[in-house]
Amino acid sequence: MAISQKVxxxxxxxxxxxxxxxxxxxxxxxxxxxxxxxxxxxxCTDERVNIVTAGMFPEYNTPEKMLSLGLQGLEEKIRTCGLYRSKAKNILANCAILCEKYNGEVPQTFDELVKLPGVGRKTANVLVSILFNTPAIAVDTHVFRVSNRLQLAEGKTPLEVEKGLQKAIPEEWWSRAHHWLIWHGRRVCKARKPLCDNCFLADLCPSCQNNEQQ
Incomplete structure (x- = not known):
């Protein structure tokens, strides 16, 4: 049975x-x-990304400079991030569009962002939320998992969960809730072994209660 909005x-x-x-x-x-x-x-973990970008951004921090690396050069820079070949290809295509269409600037609307190579709904929502103060909920693996376990928003796809969260959460809290769910998924509601005994939501969580009954 679905949980109430009060819960x-x-x-x-x-x-x-x-x-x-x-x-x-x-x-x-x-x-x-x-x-x-x-x-x-x-x-890829944020920790790994921060290590990679710390060695790249000081010199290659604009679309023009990134393009100067070329495909092989960029692949070498981001090799440890995983999926580096497809990421490098998308990043360079992205940079070319930014230079040609946006004077090297990142566009400010969701609809423009999702048209860029390598930028899906999740990335676009992150960008408009953090950079342009637009209410948005980005659904990554942590948000997807925690939302379903809590029944805060249930769905079989990230888009279904995103729409469910938008209904369940006041719009002014969308952006901060995105970070709550990510943080909770990393620290407590882990994929393989959720730390239910240490969770401040255990008494409200349907998944936790179901586990106790088994």
């Missing part, structure tokens, strides 16, 4: 009390750097 509201209040405002874990000094970092973070 969801209590979950959100506890998230607020526990985590408050969480800053992005990725390191960046410009919209372009954040966009590249988020693209690199796909199937």
């Amino acid at each position: 969801k509201d209590e979950m959100l209040q506890r998230f607020q009390n526990q985590y408050g405002i969480i800053k992005p874990a990725l390191h960046y000094n410009s919209p372009f750097e954040l966009m590249i970092a988020v693209i690199l973070s796909a199937q």
Whole structure:
């Protein structure tokens, strides 16, 4: 049976009390750097991305400079991020479009962002939320898992979960809730062995209660 909105509201209040405002874990000094970092973070830890970008951004921190690396040069820079070949190809195609169409600047709307190579819904939502203060919820693997386990928003696809979260969460909390769910998924509600005994939502969580009954 689905949980009530009252229970969801209590979950959100506890998230607020526990985590408050969480800053992005990725390191960046410009919209372009954040966009590249988020693209690199796909199937890669933020810690690894920060190591890679620390060695790349000081010199290659604009679309023009990134293009100067060429495909092989960029692949070498990001090799340890995983999926580096496809990421390098998308990043260079992205940089070319930024130079040709946007004067080297990152576009500010979701619809423009998702048309860029390597930028899907998740990345676009992250960018408009952090850079341009547009309410948005980016659904990565952590957000997807935690939302379904809590029944805060259930769905078989990230888009279904995104729409469910938009209904369950007040719009002014969308961006901060995205970070709450990621943080909670990394620290407590882990994929293989969730730490239910240490979870401040255990008494409200249907998944935790089901596990106790088994």
